[in-house]
Amino acid sequence: MSETSGENQERNREIARNEADRQITGDIRVSVWAIATAGIIVVIAAAILWAWLNR
Secondary structure, three states: OOOOHHHHHHHHHHHHHHHHHHHHHHHHHHHHHHHHHHHHHHHHHHHHHHHHHOO
16 A cells, blocks of 8 residues: 555654754764864963973
8 A cells, every 4th residue: 555645744754853853963963073173272272382481
């Protein structure tokens, strides 16, 4: 038996919800990496500045 139009629409909505959840998870992961990278750069810059000021 083929799916009815209503079943197909509900299936499409569920797929869209899953894709939205996956997109949110990916966005959070990218944000965490961006913050971590920025933090590492700040620590390195602070270490270089501290070493230069205390030479």
